Amino acid sequence: MVRSTPPESAPAPIVYVVDDDHSVRAALEDLLASMGMQVRAFDSVAAFLQHPRADAPACLVLDVRMPGQSGLEFHRQMASHGLHLPVVFITGHGDIAMGVAAMKEGAIEFLTKPFRDQELLDAIHLGIERDRERRRDDAAVDVLRQRWASLNDGERDVVGGVVRGRLNKQIAAELGVSEITVKVRRANVMRKMQARTLVDLVRLYDRLGIG
Known part of the structure; x- marks a missing residue:
């Protein structure tokens, strides 16, 4: 069994929001900040990729359809960018087939606007917990690699x-x-x-x- 000593203070989780609609970004920032969450909002995938990401558990709230690269396209390419964040999709133009496809590809949730705040919050909490587990697993494997070396x-x-x-x-x-x-x-x-x-x-x- 691999045991690791937890840090004295774990980094606070972050929610990244990528949506081209300013009003949606502002509303989500207010909602998540009111719940004590750190939020970073972007109007495009390109802007998100240019922003340095903190070494902390995180979840990505991603709009499905945006100018430039769509959320669905980016989700399929995240691994090639070295990104393994849990994704919660939000959309005003989704359909059942699109939602099923996104979930099969690993999305946490696929929410159609307007959605209830609690639905989004529940999905984000689940995503952050999954990212915590992934980070713990990655840290344990790093320890094993050091032992193997x-x-x-x-x-x-x-x-x-x-x-x-x-x-x-x-x-x-x-x-x-x-x-x-x-x-x-x-x-x-x-x-x-x-x-x-x-x-x-x-x-x-x-x-x-x-x-």
């Missing part, structure tokens, strides 16, 4: 044998070393990776996605 080549070779279910003597034969050497390397691996059992080690290895 501390292994030498011989120790990594032993891990390769372990995750394939090989016995020590089989690994020794494959690597052309003694069984004692394999045992020493395996003990070093368990210590460096902070794995309590071989099952733990295999799970950590799988989480790294090396295979």
